[in-house]
Amino acid sequence: VRIATYQQLMAEARRIGPRAVAVAAPQEQEVLLAVADAQRQGLARFSLVGDETLIRSLARDNGIDLTGMDLIHEPDPQTSALRAMELISRGEAQIAMKGRVETKVFLQAALDKDFGLRTDHLLTHVAVFEIPNYPRLILISDAGVIINPDLEQRVEIVQNAIFVAHKLGIIEPRVAILAAVEVVNPKLAITLDAASLSKMADRGQIKGALVDGPFALDNAISVEAAQTKGIRGPVAGEADILITPDIESGNMLAKAITYFAHGIMAGVVVGARVPLVVSSRSDSHQSKLMSIALSVLLTN
Amino acid sequence: VRIATYQQLMAEARRIGPRAVAVAAPQEQEVLLAVADAQRQGLARFSLVGDETLIRSLARDNGIDLTGMDLIHEPDPQTSALRAMELISRGEAQIAMKGRVETKVFLQAALDKDFGLRTDHLLTHVAVFEIPNYPRLILISDAGVIINPDLEQRVEIVQNAIFVAHKLGIIEPRVAILAAVEVVNPKLAITLDAASLSKMADRGQIKGALVDGPFALDNAISVEAAQTKGIRGPVAGEADILITPDIESGNMLAKAITYFAHGIMAGVVVGARVPLVVSSRSDSHQSKLMSIALSVLLTN
Numbered sequence: 001v002r003i004a005t006y007q008q009l010m011a012e013a014r015r016i017g018p019r020a021v022a023v024a025a026p027q028e029q030e031v032l033l034a035v036a037d038a039q040r041q042g043l044a045r046f047s048l049v050g051d052e053t054l055i056r057s058l059a060r061d062n063g064i065d066l067t068g069m070d071l072i073h074e075p076d077p078q079t080s081a082l083r084a085m086e087l088i089s090r091g092e093a094q095i096a097m098k099g100r101v102e103t104k105v106f107l108q109a110a111l112d113k114d115f116g117l118r119t120d121h122l123l124t125h126v127a128v129f130e131i132p133n134y135p136r137l138i139l140i141s142d143a144g145v146i147i148n149p150d151l152e153q154r155v156e157i158v159q160n161a162i163f164v165a166h167k168l169g170i171i172e173p174r175v176a177i178l179a180a181v182e183v184v185n186p187k188l189a190i191t192l193d194a195a196s197l198s199k200m201a202d203r204g205q206i207k208g209a210l211v212d213g214p215f216a217l218d219n220a221i222s223v224e225a226a227q228t229k230g231i232r233g234p235v236a237g238e239a240d241i242l243i244t245p246d247i248e249s250g251n252m253l254a255k256a257i258t259y260f261a262h263g264i265m266a267g268v269v270v271g272a273r274v275p276l277v278v279s280s281r282s283d284s285h286q287s288k289l290m291s292i293a294l295s296v297l298l299t300n
Numbered sequence: 301v302r303i304a305t306y307q308q309l310m311a312e313a314r315r316i317g318p319r320a321v322a323v324a325a326p327q328e329q330e331v332l333l334a335v336a337d338a339q340r341q342g343l344a345r346f347s348l349v350g351d352e353t354l355i356r357s358l359a360r361d362n363g364i365d366l367t368g369m370d371l372i373h374e375p376d377p378q379t380s381a382l383r384a385m386e387l388i389s390r391g392e393a394q395i396a397m398k399g400r401v402e403t404k405v406f407l408q409a410a411l412d413k414d415f416g417l418r419t420d421h422l423l424t425h426v427a428v429f430e431i432p433n434y435p436r437l438i439l440i441s442d443a444g445v446i447i448n449p450d451l452e453q454r455v456e457i458v459q460n461a462i463f464v465a466h467k468l469g470i471i472e473p474r475v476a477i478l479a480a481v482e483v484v485n486p487k488l489a490i491t492l493d494a495a496s497l498s499k500m501a502d503r504g505q506i507k508g509a510l511v512d513g514p515f516a517l518d519n520a521i522s523v524e525a526a527q528t529k530g531i532r533g534p535v536a537g538e539a540d541i542l543i544t545p546d547i548e549s550g551n552m553l554a555k556a557i558t559y560f561a562h563g564i565m566a567g568v569v570v571g572a573r574v575p576l577v578v579s580s581r582s583d584s585h586q587s588k589l590m591s592i593a594l595s596v597l598l599t600n
Contacts, residue, residue, distance in 0.1 A: 180551040217555035228582045249549040251480040255517035261560035
């Protein structure tokens with residue numbers, strides 16, 4: 001069944017859960033609130049690997065119930081990330097989540113050879129947005145990890161996003177490679193990459209999706225805009241997945257949706273053996289909760 | 301008086317108008333509809349430099365009233381752009397607008413030395429957005445002309461946007477230089493440019509505004525997001541002008557606001573002796589009309 005709203009995503013994650021989540025350095029009010037809420041809703045149970053004293057005092061001051069959570073004392077953030085990954089390598093958790101530790105340090109811990117979480121895939125960020133008055137979930141990548149991808153990295157970004165779309169029940173997702181324009185322009189490298197990615201999908205080098213590009217954002221998501229420009233094909237105006245040229249444009253798109261269109265983002269880093277939740281401090285409570293729900297769905 | 305909504309912008313443009321607008325190659329239904337509407341509302345009177353037969357038949361088929369408009373027959377789009385600029389150089393129009401002619405060709409005509417429209421400034425695109433549930437107009441640049449600006453070009457982009465903000469009655473606009481992150485990172489060139497631009501404003505090399513950056517979009521437009529990240533200063537969370545890293549991210553931001561947040565864009569190219577209206581086919585009727593209103597305001 002295709003998941004088209006966050007309500008459906010929550011219902012499905014609840015059906016699958018609870019999953020075991022190892023959180024690195026959760027000594028932060030917002031993280032603890034999200035974690036407690038996710039546990040209450042039956043999504044997950046948590047191992048909190050961090051500064052136990054600080055965690056307990058934050059919980060007490062904010063009325064957060066830690067019942068049923070494992071607390072593992074480790075005040076150093078980097079070491080807490082490594083110990084969270086260790087829990088996963090021992091089969092004691094199926095999802096890793098970061099708290100007050102830098103994303104870079106957290107992802108390096110996930111790539112540490114000692115823990116076997118590494119795969120052949122690149123670690124990439126996939127954002128899933130629910131947007132008011134928009135009829136379906138929209139996936140965006142990469143707005144969080146890969147700064148300026150080359151063509152090989154774009155292939156990984158696309159394939160990882162397709163993986164997430166499949167888990168959301170989108171059997172053959174429509175992938176739009178975004179640029180500022182919808183024509184191939186020798187002076188704009190991204191438009192050449194878009195052409196190559198489209199052809200790679202035609203030839204089976206990218207699997208499980210319909211891939212087309214370059215598109216400007218409007219003709220990727222609006223059938224009317226695509227028609228005005230005379231752009232045809234199954235992806236035009238109906239994209240499920242938007243691949244942005246680089247992290248700057250991805251970030252801009254994601255934040256414009258969040259702050260101007262009041263969309264909510266569920267975000268996850270995929271490409272490791274388990275989903276990695278890397279919500280940032282400025283993400284809302286609901287965004288953090290939906291990120292956990294999404295990662296639960298990905299373990300299924 | 302500070303203009304905070306399109307309704308106020310229309311009222312002010314009506315008070316100033318009607319201005320004379322020369323339109324190059326207006327043989328397109330949507331352009332003629334916008335032009336007729338602008339004339340009816342007292343914003344402007346029009347010289348239509350284009351394919352007269354086609355213009356008359358489009359007007360007849362769509363019930364568009366051309367009364368009071370000058371028609372100048374010139375079927376070739378490039379020549380029509382040049383002849384529109386000639387009208388301006390002779391003082392017969394104060395604004396140039398493009399119809400069915402490529403933006404590049406239209407701007408080259410504006411830069412033609414024969415017509416004296418060129419100034420010391422770079423031609424840059426400034427977009428002014430009204431966004432539902434957002435308390436003020438937001439200016440964005442450059443999402444339309446300069447592909448990948450260097451620092452000197454960014455200075456021009458910023459200064460041109462400040463010019464437009466002043467015309468909107470924003471006495472000391474708050475300018476945010478956007479990047480994917482809000483810290484200076486030697487590996488991200490835009491963050492270094494942002495630091496330089498901030499300092500140039502401090503030293504009076506950029507005038508008439510408060511300039512700060514780098515900002516991620518959220519901490520430029522949301523006071524709450526800025527506070528969460530501990531970013532201070534008069535621009536944080538309260539930007540009037542958003543300067544995007546490049547045309548791709550600018551385009552992404554503008555189209556996300558249009559298609560996901562249902563904002564309306566008024567766009568104009570500034571830097572020449574007169575405002576240049578370069579609406580594209582996929583822009584809505586209201587967007588085209590507001591672009592004309594904005595350009596009228598700029599002639600004041």
